[in-house]
Amino acid sequence: MRRTLLLLLIAIFASIMIVSTSGKLMRQVTQYRTSTTSALGSEKYRYGDLYGLSYLPGFKIENDFLASGVPPDSCPVKRFINLYVAGDSYLGDAFVESDSIFCSVKSYWYLKTNSSDIKHVRLATGETNILLIEVVERDLRSFSDTDYIMGKMLMDDSIHGQSKMTVGRFSSLVFQALSNPSINQNIEFNMFDYKIFTPVKEMKASLNWNVFGRVNDDVLISPDGKYLLYRQTIDSTSKNGSFTPMSDKELNNLVRSLNTFYAYYKSKGFDDVLFSVIPNPVTILYPHMGRYNEMIPRVQQHPDLKIPIIDIYDLFKNTNMQIYFTSDTHWNMNGFHIWLNEFNKKLMTYHEK
């Protein structure tokens, strides 16, 4: 009896450990658990990713994702563009449910750049291939390292020899599994991210907020109490911060990298390579919380920048609509549609080869 109990315990916890260590298994589990509303479903992202970090009951708001946009009437009927997007969750499947929202686009290919994913691209010759590189402002500095994109989006001529399981590749996989930086979050997700635990988590969050004035380390409540903000975007010592000073040298490096992406992917056969930065919520909503480093305007107006821009910075600054979720780091559908209109305008300028 005791041995059976022990074996059961081992089986349960070993499964949790294995799933939490493997990136592939975790993706499958996350996909399943965020899409189901059953008792096994996760509540972490249902009410916004910042709610999922803070569990403050006052910000438990069901967010309206997946309200797919409609392309403008002036869009040509003919679809001929192969659109490649190297972007982050702002253009992930929570927002882009179908490629029909993009003007003239007949196929949509997506690489999540802020993950460990590596994808290969083989371009269809004789067709119109457009690459969009998209990034949220907080990750823009990472682009100074060209591997951030070029190490993940590999053109077909660099495929050879990748799939073979060599000793070096095996040991690198083992090392990756050992030092998985998300393992604790993954275990938390697998063990404690169930509806049944949410009231307890909310109780802890309320207690810490009401008694000690503290929220989760990654989250900050906006000065007017309306929004949850991602702390690293406000922290002026973080490389992800809107208020972190940016030197001219850093700026020039960043622009040089962007030009490298442009030249490299153009040389590999793309008809055009576009770039778009999505502003941090704090940049648009609460710029007075610090001294904005003007990163977006400085990059976009840099005289040496060669890559064409989908510019939404001024549109976001001047709109009266609510463009961000209150309990999430992302734009809401209003924000997404502003961007989508600008992007579609650009897509309509292309002509079939």
Add this chain to the structure above:
Amino acid sequence: MLFNSLQFFVFFIIVTALYFALPHRFRWCLLLLASCYFYMVFVPAYILILGFTIVVDYFAGIYIERSHDKRRKLFLVCSLIANIGVLAVFKYYNFINNNLTVLLQGVGLHNSIPYLSILLPIGLSFHTFQAMSYTIEVYRGNQKAEKHFGIYALYVMFYPQLVAGPIERPQNLLHQFREEHHFQSDNFKNGLLLMAFGLFKKVVIADRLSIAVDHAFNNYQGQSGLSLTVAMFFYSFQIYCDFSGYSEMAIGAAEIMGFKLMTNFNAPYFSRSISEFWKRWHISLSTWFRDYLYITMGGNRVSNKKTYVNLFIVFVVSGLWHGANWTFVIWGALHGIFIMIEKWLNDMKIKIFRWQNIVSHWMEVFCTFCLATFAWIFFRAENYGKAIAIIHKIFASSMSDRLDLQLNHTELLFCFFLIALLLVKEKYFMKLHVQQYRTFLLLMIVLTASCYLFGVFNNKQFIYFQF
């Protein structure tokens, strides 16, 4: 892998369950593999360094036992050189090189020796000292050389105490790996309770105090003397709860599997003198220095003057053991000076508090605590200049100073409450042995709920991991 992480929680359950599910003959294998995994989670490649010292000391032990006279000594020296060499390269090389640069610059010369850009392997000083205690004990004839390579490797790598002690002695630990441990409910209850108390100390007390301490010490220039004074006292409790919390979790984790590790702390802030403090603080290290350095240098059997010098040297070395920084050397030297003064007062039969009553008892406790707390400033500050600036500010405190520790009034009061709670627990319930399951369950529920509701979970490392 941090003890206060979910990864450890899952790892611990799997390893412990497997330990009791497996036949005795396979258990050393399980523990060794688990320990390798535990260590490799930090930086996988550093297991090679650990492997190197294990191989050297394993063979050194065998050859020391087999040899006589000078050859015995030779093998011991080889083993010590290998261990201290690893420490010197990974921990002290850049420190020595840096000081050499300063010295050479003083005489107008340029130091062309390159710096090493390497991370300090986690817990290096701990497992190196544990390995050295083995070869020394074999040399002294107090311990037989371990012939089983796996068991010896496990002695150095046993995961509960691998990265932050207690620094075990071979006589206490090695034989335990050969003994068959059966599941015992007393071990389970006491071990689990000890782990829960350790976790409480770490996540509820140490990590909450660290919010105030980090804020004050990181922004010391803009801080008032009062804020720094409170932060200094908070740091005393932070480091104690952080380190003793780790030790308790280590001892508890081992106890559940039936292993008895040595006690590392015994309510040190109730000590009436600095010498008593060192009998209660980091006992496994202070006894290591006593057994292998102080006694080797002659201990108390030499002249009075030499004893003073020996004491001072031991404490300076102990400071250096903690880190390659002058602040640690000063911290050790300060303790050395306190001990020398205390010994001189004892030798002269001078008593500061002449009365033999409860007031003098608590005055002695308070003074000892203040001295230890003062020395902690050097331990916490990143450099000597910063420590001096903080001390200046503390001594220039006034009643009009503002208290700004990034804690609201409730949280500040809560911190004081936690310290009071800790002291009461240490004074009256230092060793808690629970017989009844009902009491055990109640305590576990209270501790788990407190850790969850009031714990600060920011993945903060244990302070002593850096050593």
